[in-house]
Amino acid sequence: MTALQTMNTDSKFALITAGSSGIGAAFAEELASRGHNLLIVALPDEILHSYSEKIQERHGVICHTLGLDLSEENAPAEIEKWVTTNGFSINILINNAGIGSKEIFENLPPEFYRKQLMVNVVNTTIITRVLLGNLKKSGPSYILNMGSLGGFFCIPEKVSYVASKAFIHSFSNSLRCELKGSGIKVVLVCPGGVTSNPNSTQIISEMKGLARKSVLNPEKLARVTIDRMFRNETTIIPGLLNQSFLHASRFVPPFLKSLVINRQFERKSRYGA
Numbered sequence: 533m534t535a536l537q538t539m540n541t542d543s544k545f546a547l548i549t550a551g552s553s554g555i556g557a558a559f560a561e562e563l564a565s566r567g568h569n570l571l572i573v574a575l576p577d578e579i580l581h582s583y584s585e586k587i588q589e590r591h592g593v594i595c596h597t598l599g600l601d602l603s604e605e606n607a608p609a610e611i612e613k614w615v616t617t618n619g620f621s622i623n624i625l626i627n628n629a630g631i632g633s634k635e636i637f638e639n640l641p642p643e644f645y646r647k648q649l650m651v652n653v654v655n656t657t658i659i660t661r662v663l664l665g666n667l668k669k670s671g672p673s674y675i676l677n678m679g680s681l682g683g684f685f686c687i688p689e690k691v692s693y694v695a696s697k698a699f700i701h702s703f704s705n706s707l708r709c710e711l712k713g714s715g716i717k718v719v720l721v722c723p724g725g726v727t728s729n730p731n732s733t734q735i736i737s738e739m740k741g742l743a744r745k746s747v748l749n750p751e752k753l754a755r756v757t758i759d760r761m762f763r764n765e766t767t768i769i770p771g772l773l774n775q776s777f778l779h780a781s782r783f784v785p786p787f788l789k790s791l792v793i794n795r796q797f798e799r800k801s802r803y804g805a
């Protein structure tokens with residue numbers, strides 16, 4: 533019997549944004565290996581179809597893909613239409629899509645920030661909104677939001693990125709309170725550095741000290757996060773060093789915190805300072 537013949541016909545799906553590469557692809561592999569059907573939304577690419585076929589063959593689950601630019605205003609409505617038209621029932625939503633940045637704030641064009649905030653903040657919020665009714669009906673369900681350890685700190689050269697993640701932290705925590713008893717669990721994961729692509733690997737190679745030592749690979753991050761999500765943890769800080777760093781930072785005065793953070797990141801030429 534082929535993997536396709538043994539396909540999991542349970543009609544529930546996990547929907548993962550940006551699920552075709554980086555951390556999103558690791559979540560897709562991890563969930564598929566545990567028998568979850570997948571809906572993957574990612575930038576339009578000709579490899580999307582063969583990507584979903586490979587997942588189906590490897591894991592015997594159903595995998596559908598939707599090519600969509602998540603920085604576009606109509607993206608959440610397109611997802612809603614796709615889900616409704618096909619009658620997909622979603623019990624896990626992973627809001628993984630996110631655009632990072634490491635550059636002096638004024639060096640990037642306004643259009644970059646529009647896109648970054650559309651993907652990281654605006655559409656993450658609206659996708660959650662348009663899928664909430666579906667998640668409620670398919671419960672018990674999970675919403676897993678990608679925060680970042682950086683979202684707890686002030687980090688030069690990552691100013692809009694860490695601000696967008698601070699929004700995700702706050703959004704997740706308040707939504708969790710509001711949805712108590714609804715059958716939907718809201719989980720926030722806040723990784724430190726993850727070697728998810730050549731760019732993040734390069735940025736991580738420029739880090740120093742703790743930030744560099746606490747780096748995870750996407751596969752380990754996905755495995756640990758999914759394990760802990762199903763154990764009903766609400767805020768997941770993967771990696772012992774990251775957890776200790778966050779706890780310790782709560783007792784440190786802000787000026788000392790910025791000093792430590794600044795030392796973790798190799799600085800280019802910030803106004804010659």
Ligand SMILES: NC(=O)c1ccc[n+]([C@@H]2O[C@H](COP(=O)([O-])OP(=O)(O)OC[C@H]3O[C@@H](n4cnc5c(N)ncnc54)[C@H](OP(=O)(O)O)[C@@H]3O)[C@@H](O)[C@H]2O)c1
Nearest residue numbers: 550553554555575601602603628629630680725726728729
């Ligand atoms: N890597 C880290 O160190 C780290 C640490 C903490 C948190 N995170 C968070 O984890 C999440 C995933 O990060 P990652 O490192 O895996 O990033 P990545 O390797 O850069 O992957 C980003 C994903 O987002 C997709 N994407 C980018 N712009 C998009 C758009 N306009 N519409 C649709 N999809 C778009 C990319 O699609 P394509 O593959 O088609 O380009 C890719 O699948 C993000 O939310 C990030 O902030 C990452």
